[in-house]
Amino acid sequence: MTTQQEIAGPRRSGLADLVRNISYEVMPFTSTERSVVESVPSSVPLTVTATEAKGLDATLGLTERLLARGYRVAPHLPARQFRDRAHVRDVLARLTEAGADSVFVIGGDAPQPAGEFPDAHSLLQVMAEIGQPFTEVGIGGYPEGHGSIPRPVIDDALRRKTPLATRVITQICFDATTTRAWAAGVGLPVTVGMPGPVSRQKLIRISAGIGLGQSARFLQKQQSLLWRFLLPGSYNPTRLTRRLGAVAPGTNLRGLHIFTFNELAGTERWRRRLLDAVGEGEVR
Template sequence: MAAEGLRALLERVRYEVLPARATEDKVLAHVPRDVVVTVTASPVKGLEPTLDLAVRLAAHGYRVVPHVPARLLRDDLHLKEVAGRLGEVGIDDVFVPAGDADPPAGAYEGALPVLRRLTELGRPFARVGVTGYPESHPLIHDDVTVQAMWDKREHVTYIVSNLCFDPRLLGEWIGRIRRRDIALPLHVGVAGPVQRAKLLAMATKIGVGESTRFLTKHPSWFLRFATPGGYAPERLLTRAEGALTVPSAEVAGLHLFTFNQIAETERWRRALLDRLGD
């Protein structure tokens, strides 16, 4: 992969973290202030741990993006309260997926009604992100996911792609959404250098095990992590170079899924940047 193209992607990263007990300390110890930190939300724990961690990290000077799943919102009043609380601390960027809470906490079944409501509230956030699915969603047809991005385009400012381990599929998907005139900037989701032993240990812990919930829905994804030598983020980036760096792709940067292996992810990124610099 061309050094300049990879360097540009690695310098425009977002770290996705989980609101666990030690997350704040890990971020403070290992994440530079110029790296965006996104905080996931769990259907088991609810939205409060996400908002609490986001507010604390913002107070430390980080640009924070809390996940606000539609299915964790009780009603319009709850949405207004969330927007007001985040606005008070200067958080102007949120990520709005549908979420997996079943049943939903309130009336919102999917992301689009929440996005429309935020628009009606005067767009309290300068940036709003939604999910894209390069590999098939387990419950939703590919055509439906692409159409959903088209329907949301008036209410959002960027897309974050879910994990994809096939560079060919990733490139085809990017081309497909661009041909559909979905021109929103794209943050490409990439798993960080997850260590096999730590990933398997995480999956056994209550609460932290929530982090691997979506991996268990995709057994082939889990095998890529769990098999020694089965996954290396730089190999994926190298093979996807053409799809990620062509100007028409409008890739804004990388969204790194850390699985709370935050120190390992930042060490990997810095080491790769140093090698490219040499």
């Protein structure tokens, strides 16, 4: 359990800033809405993933329902699931009507695009031309690179996307120093993606639930996950959070984005312990 004594000195201020800006990623499963309402305060921002198997409508539907319940929700918009400009316009209109003010634009894991958009940059360009209405547009970043895309290609993609976005959410990196060094070259606020306190068994079940192909592609992107998270005793979210807090002051690291794998009750208990540890306890 995290205690006040474990977080002290200069790193405490950096950690407090990160912990005050935690968001959760959830997957659009049948039970997700109920789990969010039962476990997560509406003050915690959410993103909703988009799976190839369930399609974009599942993401949009859950986003609409959570927005209606008072949550701030950013749906993942995977470029490869959009057919054409008219489809983009329809989705933006649907989200605007639901009250969304934030989105997270990604390339998507589908092996082949469904239409005109092979990557996040092409979708962002069309959104800008249409006149996207969102105050916050997130894009992905890879502090440790991508398992199947060369680093120069990843870096160039980020450079081209940056003028069309307002923030970056990283994929998983278990090294705080690497994350800080990478973020220094990014011209946007950076939110650090990291797994929450999910068990290895739950991760395996979730991976199976999203389909073998998509699960394999997820793990391929998250290179560190295979050996830093799946091996016994190799991952502690509080330890990584403290390390990030120690390097965050004076940088563009602005918060933490927790890959919950829908383990929401446990993730929320962990977040509250962190809040108490940095003197930011809250009453729901």
